[in-house]
Amino acid sequence: xxxxxxxxxxxxxxxxxxxxxxxxEAFWNRYAPGCDEHYLAHILRDCAAFVxxxxxxxxxxxxxxxxxxxxxxxxxxxxxxxxxxxTFGPLSVLPSHQRxxxxxxxxxxxxxxxxxxxxAAILIYGDPAYYARHGFVAAERYGIGTRDDLYRASLQAxxxxxxxxxxxxxxxxxxGVFDLDPAESAAFDRLFPPRLKEEDNEFQRRFRDVLAMARxxx
Numbered sequence: 001x002x003x004x005x006x007x008x009x010x011x012x013x014x015x016x017x018x019x020x021x022x023x024x025e026a027f028w029n030r031y032a033p034g035c036d037e038h039y040l041a042h043i044l045r046d047c048a049a050f051v052x053x054x055x056x057x058x059x060x061x062x063x064x065x066x067x068x069x070x071x072x073x074x075x076x077x078x079x080x081x082x083x084x085x086x087t088f089g090p091l092s093v094l095p096s097h098q099r100x101x102x103x104x105x106x107x108x109x110x111x112x113x114x115x116x117x118x119x120a121a122i123l124i125y126g127d128p129a130y131y132a133r134h135g136f137v138a139a140e141r142y143g144i145g146t147r148d149d150l151y152r153a154s155l156q157a158x159x160x161x162x163x164x165x166x167x168x169x170x171x172x173x174x175x176g177v178f179d180l181d182p183a184e185s186a187a188f189d190r191l192f193p194p195r196l197k198e199e200d201n202e203f204q205r206r207f208r209d210v211l212a213m214a215r216x217x218x
Contacts, residue, residue: 004060004061005060006058006059006060006065006066006102006105007058007059007060008056008057008058008059008105008106008109009056009057009059010052010053010055010056010057011052011055011056011057011067011069015057015064016042016045018063018064019041019057019064019067019092020038020041020042021038021192022064022065022066022067022092022093022094023037023038023040023041023067023090023092024037024038024189024192025092025094025095026090026092026093026094026095026098027090027092028195029197029198029201029203029204030203030204030207031203031204031207032204032207033197033198033199034189034195034197036180036182036185037089037090037092038090038188038189038192039180039184039185039188039189040089040090040177040178040180041067041069041090041092042188043177044069044071044177045069047071047175047177048175049071049072049073049175049177050069050070050071051070051071051072051086053113053117054068054069054070054086054088054110054113054114055067055068055069055070056068056106056109056110058093058097058102058105058106060097065093065094065096065097065102066092066093066094066097066102066103066105066106067090067091067092067106068088068090068091068092068106068107068110069088069089069090069091070086070087070088070110070114071086071087071088071174071175071177072084072085072086072087072175073085073086073087073123073172073173073174073175074172074173075123075144075168075170075171075172075173076147076170076171076172076173077167077168077169077170078143078169078170079167079169079170082170082173083120083165083168083170084120085119085120085121085122085123085172086114086119086121086122086123087122087123087124087174088107088110088122088124089124089125089126091103091106091107093106104133104134107134108134111135111158111160114160115160115161119160120159120160120161120164120165121157121158121159121160121161121164121165121168122136122157122158122160123139123144123155123156123157123158123172124136124155124156125152125154125155125156126154126156127154127206127207127210128153128154128156128210131156132156134158135158136156136157136158137156137157137158138151138153138155138156138157139151139152139155139156139157139172140155141157142157142165142166142168142169143168143169143170144157144165144168144169144170144171144172145170145171145172145217146171146172147171147172147173147174148171149171149216149217149218150214150215150216150217151214151215151216151217152211152213152214153210153213153214154210154211154213155172171217
């Protein structure tokens with residue numbers, strides 16, 4: 001059977017609930033028992049840091065099968081001041097459509113849009129084994145660590161213009177929207193059909209391994 005063509009387009013308000021559903025499907029039991037990413041998607045759009053022009057969905061046969069959401073973030077520079085950058089997440093692809101290049105297309109298309117808009121760089125937290133395939137390198141290469149002053153393998157960076165991060169040593173700071181309230185997230189999840197939560201699966205073990213790859217910046 002021939003693969004179905006994928007349409008990539010801007011997210012609209014009519015897509016919100018379907019995107020939250022697919023995000024729950026994509027992340028359920030991925031990093032922890034259950035997930036919070038669908039709640040993050042729900043509250044992200046009301047955040048001042050949200051970048052709606054970079055919110056894309058992937059559509060197959062009229063169904064949304066992928067989504068990417070962006071917010072503005074900063075690097076708190078060691079030299080003083082801050083550099084504005086972008087971050088994305090959740091990046092979600094339905095399990096039935098994973099390993100088909102949809103996530104990579106969402107990254108590539110939005111990165112091209114951001115570059116054209118004059119943005120400096122994208123920093124994200126994720127598995128370096130995946131993001132290295134999409135032009136990201138360890139943020140440590142540029143002297144950039146986490147807000148709590150660690151070099152983490154999970155913190156990845158991609159310049160959108162050559163040299164944008166050449167003098168960007170400092171600490172990456174996401175918007176406060178990412179500091180989720182567990183009780184509010186759990187309450188939101190109860191609006192969805194119940195699902196079984198798993199503990200200690202292979203994805204969660206990989207996540208813990210990547211998190212452990214950290215050391216003080218200084």
